[in-house]
Amino acid sequence: MDNFLEVSNLSKSFPGFQLQNISFSLPKGYIMGLIGPNGSGKTTTIKLILNMLKRDHGEIKIMGLDNITDEIEAKANVGVVYDANCFCDEWTVAQAETAVSIFYKNWDKNRFSELLKRFHIAPTKKVKELSKGMQMKLMIACAFSYDAKLLILDEPTSGLDPVSRDELLKILSEYIEDGEHSVLFSTHITGDLERAADYITYINYGNLFFSGCKDEFVELFRIVKGGRDELTLNLSGKLIGIRSFSTGFEALIRSEDWKLFRHLDVEPATIDDIVVFTNQEGDRDE
Amino acid sequence: MKLIISNVSGVPIYEQIKQQVKSAILSGVLQEEEALPSLRTLAKDLKISVLTVTRAYTELEEEGFVKNVQGRGCFVMGRGSELIREQLICKVESGLSEAIDAAQMADLSPQELHHLLDILWEGKKNG
Numbered sequence: 001m002d003n004f005l006e007v008s009n010l011s012k013s014f015p016g017f018q019l020q021n022i023s024f025s026l027p028k029g030y031i032m033g034l035i036g037p038n039g040s041g042k043t044t045t046i047k048l049i050l051n052m053l054k055r056d057h058g059e060i061k062i063m064g065l066d067n068i069t070d071e072i073e074a075k076a077n078v079g080v081v082y083d084a085n086c087f088c089d090e091w092t093v094a095q096a097e098t099a100v101s102i103f104y105k106n107w108d109k110n111r112f113s114e115l116l117k118r119f120h121i122a123p124t125k126k127v128k129e130l131s132k133g134m135q136m137k138l139m140i141a142c143a144f145s146y147d148a149k150l151l152i153l154d155e156p157t158s159g160l161d162p163v164s165r166d167e168l169l170k171i172l173s174e175y176i177e178d179g180e181h182s183v184l185f186s187t188h189i190t191g192d193l194e195r196a197a198d199y200i201t202y203i204n205y206g207n208l209f210f211s212g213c214k215d216e217f218v219e220l221f222r223i224v225k226g227g228r229d230e231l232t233l234n235l236s237g238k239l240i241g242i243r244s245f246s247t248g249f250e251a252l253i254r255s256e257d258w259k260l261f262r263h264l265d266v267e268p269a270t271i272d273d274i275v276v277f278t279n280q281e282g283d284r285d286e
Numbered sequence: 287m288k289l290i291i292s293n294v295s296g297v298p299i300y301e302q303i304k305q306q307v308k309s310a311i312l313s314g315v316l317q318e319e320e321a322l323p324s325l326r327t328l329a330k331d332l333k334i335s336v337l338t339v340t341r342a343y344t345e346l347e348e349e350g351f352v353k354n355v356q357g358r359g360c361f362v363m364g365r366g367s368e369l370i371r372e373q374l375i376c377k378v379e380s381g382l383s384e385a386i387d388a389a390q391m392a393d394l395s396p397q398e399l400h401h402l403l404d405i406l407w408e409g410k411k412n413g
Contacts, residue, residue, distance in 0.1 A: 170333070
């Protein structure tokens with residue numbers, strides 16, 4: 001089984017929002033970033049994977065197991081880090097361990113206490129006394145203590161300082177180093193993903209915009225910069241998104257159109273550039 | 287071997303890895319049969335994607351510098367340095383022919399061009 005996560009044709013409707021036909025797969029041993037602006041369906045997708053929401057259509061397989069019919073078996077392999085604390089505030093860290101560990105047959109007590117030491121979390125501390133970064137690390141420590149093969153993180157970096165974000169990325173890249181673990185990571189802070197992610201799945205207002213290698217994704221686009229008078233009508237038609245200001249403009253183009261713009265400044269695009277400019281397009285179309 | 291990644295050079299990361307591995311082979315820092323850093327460890331250490339390193343290693347293999355042995359790692363091929371040397375000579379040749387084109391446009395004699403080359407060579411040598 002090469003794919004740790006397979007999502008096919010996943011759909012879910014809410015009043016005013018539809019997640020439509022989302023398909024992607026995450027191979028064993030890699031990190032995938034799930035990106036998109038707020039409200040684009042990232043958390044909905046994750047909740048559907050975890051069967052916390054009921055899907056309308058489609059199929060989800062976790063390590064080859066259906067996420068609904070084989071839910072218990074499938075979830076034994078999954079670790080989840082939510083964007084907010086998922087433990088009772090009043091619990092101590094040790095009590096949180098007791099509460100979580102009963103659900104996992106292969107819970108490794110020693111590993112958990114090693115991880116607490118490594119993350120500098122005191123077992124006697126109350127959960128509410130932990131910083132946001134510490135709470136996140138506590139959730140990670142739980143997932144690692146039953147050797148979850150697939151780690152799913154929902155907006156783990158929001159609200160974290162740069163030091164904790166860097167630490168998280170380090171933990172994740174160590175986690176996949178042996179090639180036996182995978183990570184699905186939703187975020188709108190794409191700078192974090194720019195380097196560490198292997199795959200990108202970009203959901204834009206409920207629709208799948210791209211899923212594949214990060215490097216391919218970034219290479220699909222370029223940023224072009226120039227003076228306002230250099231933008232002819234013909235060239236405007238090739239722009240995916242544009243920001244113009246009194247002394248010039250900055251726009252996103254498809255790499256294949258690069259030659260049309262070669263008299264201007266053409267630079268590689270970042271993931272952020274792509275997300276920002278492709279969302280302008282969304283606004284224009286509506 | 288030293289391997290560092292620049293975020294401002296504009297050169298794609300896989301290309302930076304390739305260039306640095308190649309120059310390590312050429313300068314003898316990496317010897318024949320020596321192993322490159324493990325793919326996943328390098329990705330972790332440099333905080334880059336495993337696929338980026340995979341691409342660099344695969345292209346190095348395609349160009350004949352290294353050999354991937356399934357499950358064991360990536361090893362420096364013999365003759366690697368000759369290959370790079372050939373590539374470098376190609377680069378010198380194309381640079382020189384560009385210089386010749388420009389010299390002809392400027393009506394420089396071959397002697398004058400030689401002289402110019404000598405001056406520049408000395409200048410570089412003395413830093």
